Amino acid sequence: MTNSSTYDVVVIGGGHNGLAAAATLAKKGKSVCVIEKSDAMGGMARNVAMGEGVSAPQIAHLLHNLNPKVAKELGLGDLLKGSPLPTTSLSADGNHVVVEGAMVRFADGTTHPDVNAYAKQTAQLRKFAGLLGQLSTKSPPKLDGGLTSMAALGELAGLAKLGLNVKMMGKKDMREFLRVVLTNVYDLVLDEMPDGPLAGMICADAVRGNYVGPRSPGTVFNLMYRLGTGGEVRMPKGGMGAVARAFEAAATKAGCDLRTGSGVARVNVEADKVTGIVLEDGTEIATRAVLSSAAPMATMKMAGIEHFDVEAARRIKNMRCKGTVAKLNLVLKSAPQIEGLSAAQMAGRLLIAPSAETVERSFNPVKYNELPTAPVVEAVIPTLSDPELASGGRHILSAVIQHVPHTPTGGWNDANRQQVIDTVVAQLEAHMPGLSSTIEEAQLLTPSDIEDLTGAPGGHWHHAEMGVDQILTVRPVNGLAHYRFAVGGLYLCGAAAHPGGDVTGVPGRNSAMQLLKDGVLS
Amino acid sequence: MTKAATKQAVPIGVIPTPLYDRMEAISTAKSWANWAGFISPLVLDTVEFEYFAIRNQSTLFDICPMHKYRIKGPDALKVVNRLVTRDVSKLRDGRVGYAMWCDEEGMLIDDGTVFRYSETEFMLCCQETMYSWLLDTAWGFDAEIIDDSHTVAGVSLQGPTTFSLLKDAGLDAVEDMKPFDLREIEPGLWVSRTGFTGDLGYELWTAWNDIGALWDRLWAAGGHWGLRAIGAEALNMVRIEAGFIAAGVDFQPVHAAMRLNRGRSPLELGFDKLVHFEKGHFNGRRALLKQQQDGVRYHLAKIDIGGFKPADGSLIYHRKKREVGHVTSGIWSPTMKQNIALAELKAPYGKAITDDLWVEIYVSEEGQWDKRIVPLTFVDKPFFQNARSRATPPNPF
Numbered sequence: 001m002t003n004s005s006t007y008d009v010v011v012i013g014g015g016h017n018g019l020a021a022a023a024t025l026a027k028k029g030k031s032v033c034v035i036e037k038s039d040a041m042g043g044m045a046r047n048v049a050m051g052e053g054v055s056a057p058q059i060a061h062l063l064h065n066l067n068p069k070v071a072k073e074l075g076l077g078d079l080l081k082g083s084p085l086p087t088t089s090l091s092a093d094g095n096h097v098v099v100e101g102a103m104v105r106f107a108d109g110t111t112h113p114d115v116n117a118y119a120k121q122t123a124q125l126r127k128f129a130g131l132l133g134q135l136s137t138k139s140p141p142k143l144d145g146g147l148t149s150m151a152a153l154g155e156l157a158g159l160a161k162l163g164l165n166v167k168m169m170g171k172k173d174m175r176e177f178l179r180v181v182l183t184n185v186y187d188l189v190l191d192e193m194p195d196g197p198l199a200g201m202i203c204a205d206a207v208r209g210n211y212v213g214p215r216s217p218g219t220v221f222n223l224m225y226r227l228g229t230g231g232e233v234r235m236p237k238g239g240m241g242a243v244a245r246a247f248e249a250a251a252t253k254a255g256c257d258l259r260t261g262s263g264v265a266r267v268n269v270e271a272d273k274v275t276g277i278v279l280e281d282g283t284e285i286a287t288r289a290v291l292s293s294a295a296p297m298a299t300m301k302m303a304g305i306e307h308f309d310v311e312a313a314r315r316i317k318n319m320r321c322k323g324t325v326a327k328l329n330l331v332l333k334s335a336p337q338i339e340g341l342s343a344a345q346m347a348g349r350l351l352i353a354p355s356a357e358t359v360e361r362s363f364n365p366v367k368y369n370e371l372p373t374a375p376v377v378e379a380v381i382p383t384l385s386d387p388e389l390a391s392g393g394r395h396i397l398s399a400v401i402q403h404v405p406h407t408p409t410g411g412w413n414d415a416n417r418q419q420v421i422d423t424v425v426a427q428l429e430a431h432m433p434g435l436s437s438t439i440e441e442a443q444l445l446t447p448s449d450i451e452d453l454t455g456a457p458g459g460h461w462h463h464a465e466m467g468v469d470q471i472l473t474v475r476p477v478n479g480l481a482h483y484r485f486a487v488g489g490l491y492l493c494g495a496a497a498h499p500g501g502d503v504t505g506v507p508g509r510n511s512a513m514q515l516l517k518d519g520v521l522s
Numbered sequence: 523m524t525k526a527a528t529k530q531a532v533p534i535g536v537i538p539t540p541l542y543d544r545m546e547a548i549s550t551a552k553s554w555a556n557w558a559g560f561i562s563p564l565v566l567d568t569v570e571f572e573y574f575a576i577r578n579q580s581t582l583f584d585i586c587p588m589h590k591y592r593i594k595g596p597d598a599l600k601v602v603n604r605l606v607t608r609d610v611s612k613l614r615d616g617r618v619g620y621a622m623w624c625d626e627e628g629m630l631i632d633d634g635t636v637f638r639y640s641e642t643e644f645m646l647c648c649q650e651t652m653y654s655w656l657l658d659t660a661w662g663f664d665a666e667i668i669d670d671s672h673t674v675a676g677v678s679l680q681g682p683t684t685f686s687l688l689k690d691a692g693l694d695a696v697e698d699m700k701p702f703d704l705r706e707i708e709p710g711l712w713v714s715r716t717g718f719t720g721d722l723g724y725e726l727w728t729a730w731n732d733i734g735a736l737w738d739r740l741w742a743a744g745g746h747w748g749l750r751a752i753g754a755e756a757l758n759m760v761r762i763e764a765g766f767i768a769a770g771v772d773f774q775p776v777h778a779a780m781r782l783n784r785g786r787s788p789l790e791l792g793f794d795k796l797v798h799f800e801k802g803h804f805n806g807r808r809a810l811l812k813q814q815q816d817g818v819r820y821h822l823a824k825i826d827i828g829g830f831k832p833a834d835g836s837l838i839y840h841r842k843k844r845e846v847g848h849v850t851s852g853i854w855s856p857t858m859k860q861n862i863a864l865a866e867l868k869a870p871y872g873k874a875i876t877d878d879l880w881v882e883i884y885v886s887e888e889g890q891w892d893k894r895i896v897p898l899t900f901v902d903k904p905f906f907q908n909a910r911s912r913a914t915p916p917n918p919f
């Protein structure tokens with residue numbers, strides 16, 4: 001074993017959060033090393049080569065929640081330039097619904113009857129989301145005496161205490177916020193409009209990434225989380241991979257050392273303090289602090305369960321993290337067409353979520369480990385925004401498939417994998433005639449594959465379910481909510497920490513700030 | 523030590539221990555209580571006889587209802603050290619240690635005795651049910667938790683003549699056992715020199731189905747040594763004299779407490795010496811360290827109270843005005859001829875402030891209530907201490 005070097009901080013995991021944490025600390029003059037297990041940085045936000053000349057978004061494909069504060073601090077402002085993409089919610093009858101900001105139209109430009117209801121509701125949710133968003137760039141607020149029970153959080157009054165600025169909202173809004181925040185999106189939406197592609201879109205956005213259907217409690221919170229920075233969807237030049245590369249460049253520019261190819265196997269602890277790490281290849285690195293973007297369970301095991309209180313270990317063991325999202329990338333010989341959509345709309349976000357009802361039904365099979373028959377799909381064709389992503393005039397279709405079991409009955413054999421591909425291609429083909437004949441290559445990542453690739457438990461989008469029992473002061477678990485992870489100098493900095501997943505940069509940045517505040521390095 | 527595998531209906535209500543028939547046959551008081559679901563005697567004859575038998579003769583108390591858990595496997599030491607606040611790696615094989623264990627906030631879950639057979643096998647003996655907590659504690663470690671509560675039976679043999687009695691019963695091999703020693707004295711019969719009386723005494727452990735025969739064997743040797751079977755009331759008197767705390771009385775086991783802030787830490791109960799911060803992490807360590815820095819909220823103390831009226835439950839006042847605590851256990855000690863008690867005081871009373879403290883005792887004389895304000899003084903050592911309890915070999919009688 002070689003004791004190769006010493007750093008102020010070692011960051012476990014080179015996903016965008018690990019990189020954000022590292023860059024933040026290095027900018028404050030700390031010596032930082034990022035250790036990434038796989039052979040490239042970026043985590044779930046990286047691009048992957050699919051044959052010669054094709055660079056596809058391996059897992060995440062759209063930027064919708066990058067925190068402006070993080071972007072500013074790390075000099076990533078360019079990612080937020082360029083206009084947001086429209087979203088088209090596809091309808092079997094061809095009356096596709098297009099949403100751009102607060103505007104809702106049919107694809108042919110005619111007014112949608114629910115435009116006012118949508119605008120009003122979204123404006124209010126954005127307002128609420130903005131307040132939650134303010135919370136997100138801070139460590140989750142502490143409650144005096146501790147938030148000791150779920151019951152206390154369940155009490156709506158509990159949320160009011162979470163540092164939400166009541167004055168900013170006014171009494172009426174506050175009451176409305178408390179009324180809806182823990183409820184389900186299905187009721188919220190169908191109170192305001194009839195079921196259809198618009199309601200389906202809102203519901204799909206509220207459930208994406210989590211083990212829920214629109215009738216599950218907490219889905220309104222999830223929708224607000226998604227709208228935390230406004231909810232606009234972007235595809236920067238170079239696709240999602242460019243986002244990962246921008247985070248990587250920020251870390252490198254700030255002076256971080258980045259290492260790939262061997263993960264962290266152990267975190268050394270002496271006298272209740274982190275002293276270093278050991279890589280899978282045996283290399284030892286001394287450090288005073290470790291920020292881990294690996295999952296809580298994996299991080300606890302690296303440091304040793306004996307350093308955690310029994311209650312903490314039990315909570316970590318019982319965390320909910322069932323991944324339900326699969327990723328399908330298609331390489332196409334030519335660009336697909338949808339009748340009636342403009343070029344800009346084709347290049348935007350395409351949703352198969354024709355009604356709230358179908359979104360709820362999409363959730364059913366996964367409960368029984370069955371393969372989906374009509375899953376909710378979010379598709380994008382990045383090559384329409386940036387043709388350089390695929391050579392020879394080819395195109396990439398990237399599809400996020402909501403509600404695929406982590407392990408279906410019978411396991412992920414070739415037949416099961418093909419069935420998921422066929423199901424999704426058939427759903428798309430219903431709107432894109434001839435699609436299947438243009439497919440050059442199809443690559444499916446199941447939740448189980450995503451777990452193997454990234455270490456995210458269950459392959460979960462957020463590394464841990466975003467549920468009322470696992471957010472804010474109880475994220476990832478009660479008692480470990482302020483990034484500090486039991487042992488002196490050990491912190492969580494990934495999606496499992498407050499405020500949660502998506503490409504936001506917030507958990508990484510907050511964790512770094514908390515470390516500095518705690519004075520571990522001074 | 524396997525239980526008979528016959529299928530029976532689950533008994534309803536309290537159930538007899540394997541010693542119940544023997545105790546029932548000699549009970550004149552017919553005073554029984556529910557101890558962990560078992561029928562357990564409060565008094566078999568009279569409290570006075572039983573109390574004096576503990577201090578002058580030999581007594582037998584049925585401890586079958588105690589909860590007993592075996593922790594076994596390569597990581598057994600790690601698991602026990604993760605559980606309790608004291609450093610069990612310092613406990614030698616064949617020794618027993620009094621121990622406390624806490625939740626993540628450093629509040630006492632329960633206290634009890636840890637029997638160390640070897641680095642890979644321990645038994646935990648305690649009042650509260652602890653199976654699921656032990657499973658949680660052992661999760662991720664290579665150790666098995668076995669609930670031996672209904673397979674290992676025990677009797678507590680206490681009093682100055684117990685060594686002589688054991689010799690007569692053919693168990694003179696206990697002769698060189700020191701306090702807290704543990705030994706398999708005959709195949710399947712384990713003896714520990716432990717007890718809850720502060721006196722000379724032993725606890726004898728054997729298979730559930732063999733405990734009756736053991737009782738008979740001790741009983742047969744006991745006549746000459748004044749052996750009496752006793753109940754919990756007499757035992758409660760001597761444990762207060764010895765300064766031992768009782769779960770549910772002097773502290774509230776935190777897992778059973780429903781209300782906030784009912785828990786107490788080992789530091790608040792005065793057991794700083796049993797909290798070994800330097801041994802590495804154990805449950806509640808960080809919270810206890812913080813409490814040690816920030817200061818405790820309470821002090822449990824041994825007190826000597828004026829007068830002779832037992833003060834159990836009485837409130838304690840500073841300058842006869844400000845309420846600062848209460849008596850958790852109090853008796854008139856017939857041996858010490860003192861009005862003794864354990865009391866909980868709000869810090870800094872009981873440590874930094876020990877003067878001008880008063881106990882308010884209410885006494886009822888056939889329906890007429892009278893109030894007495896009596897002074898208290900603090901006592902450092904156990905009220906009852908006797909060289910015979912520690913002498914090895916024990917003095918013959």
Ligand SMILES: Cc1cc2nc3c(=O)[nH]c(=O)nc-3n(C[C@H](O)[C@H](O)[C@H](O)COP(=O)(O)OP(=O)(O)OC[C@H]3O[C@@H](n4cnc5c(N)ncnc54)[C@H](O)[C@@H]3O)c2cc1C
Pocket residue numbers: 012013014015016017018035036037038041042043044045059060061062063064065262263264265293294298325326327400450453454455456459460461462463493494495496500501502503504
């Ligand atoms: C199918 C799918 C689609 C998604 N689509 C979107 C989307 O379109 N837009 C969006 O905003 N979000 C999306 N998300 C969510 C988003 O990608 C994640 O929440 C976010 O990328 C998490 O970032 P992170 O840095 O916290 O963790 P990750 O990106 O998971 O990075 C963690 C890194 O740690 C490494 N690692 C793990 N263990 C070790 C170890 N022991 N030693 C060293 N390294 C280790 C892993 O290899 C990995 O690179 C999607 C998620 C999924 C599953």
